[in-house]
Amino acid sequence: MSDVFHALVAGRPYTCPVSPGATIWAMSLDRCVDNLLHAATVDGARLPGAVTLPALRVPMGALVEAIARRTGADAGLVDYVSDAALEAAFGAYPPLATPAADAAGFRHDGTVDALVASALATL
Numbered sequence: 001m002s003d004v005f006h007a008l009v010a011g012r013p014y015t016c017p018v019s020p021g022a023t024i025w026a027m028s029l030d031r032c033v034d035n036l037l038h039a040a041t042v043d044g045a046r047l048p049g050a051v052t053l054p055a056l057r058v059p060m061g062a063l064v065e066a067i068a069r070r071t072g073a074d075a076g077l078v079d080y081v082s083d084a085a086l087e088a089a090f091g092a093y094p095p096l097a098t099p100a101a102d103a104a105g106f107r108h109d110g111t112v113d114a115l116v117a118s119a120l121a122t123l
Helices: 002-010 030-037 060-071 084-090 099-103 112-121
Strands: 012-017 022-026 055-059 078-080
Touching: 002 012, 002 060, 002 078, 002 112, 022 060, 030 112, 055 060, 055 112, 060 078, 060 112
Parallel strands: 012 078
Antiparallel strands: 022 055
16 A cells, blocks of 8 residues: 555656455554554553554545645556555455444544545655
């Protein structure tokens, strides 16, 4: 997934191996670090054991559009040639429910634009 960021920042064409409608779960590095630091302060009694952290469910086409908006790149540089096996394994993530993590104060990036801004700041 990071390849699409690097390609658009550089203004290079990129062939995405999943369709624009393929859905992924994504979290920026900054949000991940914030959640790990938060984990160090959470009372373990508030958690039912292992929890799934909140992440944004993002269609690849929306991610590409957000990167293009943020960088001024042409989203048309991205060509989608879906690999059926890859898309089935990594591009069909369902909505993510994380009630225990949410209640314990863990967070996702909020919006795809915020995720992209944060991710671009670390490139």
